[in-house]
Amino acid sequence: QRSTAAHNVPDVAPHTSMLALQHVNAPPLTDHAATATAAGLRSRLRPSASNRLSGRASMASPSSVRNSADLWKETKLQTPGFASAQKDTGVRSTTWAGVSALIGLCSALLGYALGRTRASRKLHDHAGRWSLATVSAEQGVQHQQGSLADKVRDDFPLLKEEAYPSTPLVYFDSAATSQKPQVVIDAMDNYYRTQNSNVHRGVHAMAAKATDAYEGARAKLAAFIKAPGGVSEIVFTRGATEAINLVAQTWGLQEMKEGDEIIVSVMEHHANLVPWQMLQERTGCVLKFVQLDANQGYDLAHFRTLLSDRTKLVALPHVSNTLGCICPVKEVVEAAHAVGACVLLDACQSVPHMPVDVGDLGVDWLLA
Numbered sequence: 432q433r434s435t436a437a438h439n440v441p442d443v444a445p446h447t448s449m450l451a452l453q454h455v456n457a458p459p460l461t462d463h464a465a466t467a468t469a470a471g472l473r474s475r476l477r478p479s480a481s482n483r484l485s486g487r488a489s490m491a492s493p494s495s496v497r498n499s500a501d502l503w504k505e506t507k508l509q510t511p512g513f514a515s516a517q518k519d520t521g522v523r524s525t526t527w528a529g530v531s532a533l534i535g536l537c538s539a540l541l542g543y544a545l546g547r548t549r550a551s552r553k554l555h556d557h558a559g560r561w562s563l564a565t566v567s568a569e570q571g572v573q574h575q576q577g578s579l580a581d582k583v584r585d586d587f588p589l590l591k592e593e594a595y596p597s598t599p600l601v602y603f604d605s606a607a608t609s610q611k612p613q614v615v616i617d618a619m620d621n622y623y624r625t626q627n628s629n630v631h632r633g634v635h636a637m638a639a640k641a642t643d644a645y646e647g648a649r650a651k652l653a654a655f656i657k658a659p660g661g662v663s664e665i666v667f668t669r670g671a672t673e674a675i676n677l678v679a680q681t682w683g684l685q686e687m688k689e690g691d692e693i694i695v696s697v698m699e700h701h702a703n704l705v706p707w708q709m710l711q712e713r714t715g716c717v718l719k720f721v722q723l724d725a726n727q728g729y730d731l732a733h734f735r736t737l738l739s740d741r742t743k744l745v746a747l748p749h750v751s752n753t754l755g756c757i758c759p760v761k762e763v764v765e766a767a768h769a770v771g772a773c774v775l776l777d778a779c780q781s782v783p784h785m786p787v788d789v790g791d792l793g794v795d796w797l798l799a
Contacts, residue, residue, distance in 0.1 A: 583612070586612040586613055586614070587610045587611070587612050587613070588613060588616070589602075589610045589611075590602060590610065606752065606779075622641075622644065625640070626640040626641045626644060627641070628640070628641040629641065630642045630645040630646075631645075646662070649662045649665045649667070650662050652665050653665050656782065656787050656788070656789050656797070657787075657788040657789055657790055657791070658789050658790070659789065659790035664789075671702060671777065671779050671798040671799060672702040674796075674798040675702055675703055675706050675746075675775070675777070675798055676706045678706075678775060678796055678798075679706040679707065679709070679710050680706075680710075682773075683706075683707075683710045683714075683744075684710070684713065684714070686743060687710060687714045687716045687743060687744075688714060688715075688716070689714060689715030689716065690715065690716070690717065690741060691714070691716045691717070691741055691742075691743045692716065692717045692718075692719055692737075692739060692741045692742045692743060693707050693710070693711070693716055693717070693718050693719070693742075693743065693744045693745075693746065694719045694720075694721060694734065694737050694738070694742060694744070694745045694746070694767075694772075695707060695718060695719070695720060695721070695745075695746045695747065696720060696721040696722075696729060696747055696748070696758075697720050697721065697722055697723060698723065698729070698748065698751045698753060698754055698756075699746070699747075699748065699777075700748065700752050700777060700779070702777070703746055703747075703748065703775075703777045707744075707746065716743070717741075719737045721733055721734045721737065721747075723754075726756075727754055727756065728754070728756040728757075728758070729747065729756065729758040729759060729763075731759050731762055731763070734763060734766070735766060738766060738767070738770050738772075739770065740770055740771075742767065742770050742771075742772040743771075743772055743773070744772055744773050744774075744775065745763060745767040745772055745773070745774045745775070746774075746775040746776075746777070747760070747763060747774075747775075747776065747777070748776075748777040748778075748779075748780065749776050749777065749778040749780065749781035749782075749787070750778075750780035750781045750784065750785075751780070752779070752780050757781075760774075760776060760792050760794065761791075761792060761793065764792065764793045764794055765793075768793070773795040773796070774793075774794045774795050774796075775794070775795065775796040775798070776792065776794040776796065776797045776798070777798055777799075778797050778798060778799040779798070779799050781799070782799040783799075
């Protein structure tokens with residue numbers, strides 16, 4: 432989540448971390464949802480099989496066998512000259528008529544038998560598929576039991592709501608708006624009830640309480656990401672997009688000259704691409720793009736070929752928001768610093784999902 436607010440930040444020097452935390456939750460498939468899935472499969476498969484069975488059977492049913500015999504009788508009665516022809520041909524005509532009737536009867540019986548066999552196979556095939564689908568749904572529920580999402584789902588009140596009547600809510604839009612756990616809701620409620628006031632703007636009791644809480648949060652964040660410089664390295668902004676623009680419009684405008692190079696990758700979020708394109712238009716600097724390797728990850732070998740003594744900045748994601756791959760940050764930082772370039776790391780996907788040590792990574796800016 433690219434969030435919170437920035438106040439009185441004249442410039443952003445390297446070794447600065449700008450972040451706000453988000454809680455990401457992917458609810459598991461519930462028993463109710465699995466039951467609904469199995470019921471849906473059953474309703475889609477069974478009517479189809481029964482319809483095909485009835486369709487096949489109607490092609491050669493016992494009544495059609497009887498109708499064949501009746502048709503033979505009607506033919507004898509309605510065909511002009513049939514009786515006289517039968518008398519003229521004598522025994523041979525009578526024998527041929529009996530053979531024809533027998534052939535028609537055998538054909539009808541054979542068609543009926545084949546129809547029943549094919550329909551039975553279709554029904555058996557669909558029933559088998561439905562059984563497999565039911566087993567797969569049950570296995571999916573068992574696989575989800577005990578997952579992190581299963582353990583923390585109850586912490587988020589909104590996830591108890593239904594998407595539609597009798598339909599559990601599954602929420603995937605955390606990158607746009609993360610849902611708040613009860614402890615965050617309680618903290619916000621407590622602030623508005625007991626501490627609501629401007630920070631760094633007053634000396635009265637409520638202002639002092641609000642300022643202490645605000646700076647206390649900054650200290651907690653510094654400890655959370657292990658910022659080596661402590662609270663002096665933490666800058667609050669309204670989101671990572673603003674933080675990247677802050678770097679581009681302060682350090683970037685001051686340091687980047689025509690012909691200088693910025694290296695980004697083809698997997699960047701727009702928030703870590705557009706600000707550098709705008710800086711390119713204003714300063715004449717050059718953008719270079721690291722491609723993906725065979726595993727759809729950050730191609731470190733290609734990155735090394737792009738480095739030069741004109742490289743001033745390398746910007747990359749810690750974890751790709753589209754591919755999910757983890758980039759080789761420490762190797763990139765080492766190579767970039769070797770040619771005198773700074774490194775900006777988009778950590779929006781990593782800080783909420785995995786331990787992050789800013790000092791160990793060695794980046795110049797981390798944004799989340």
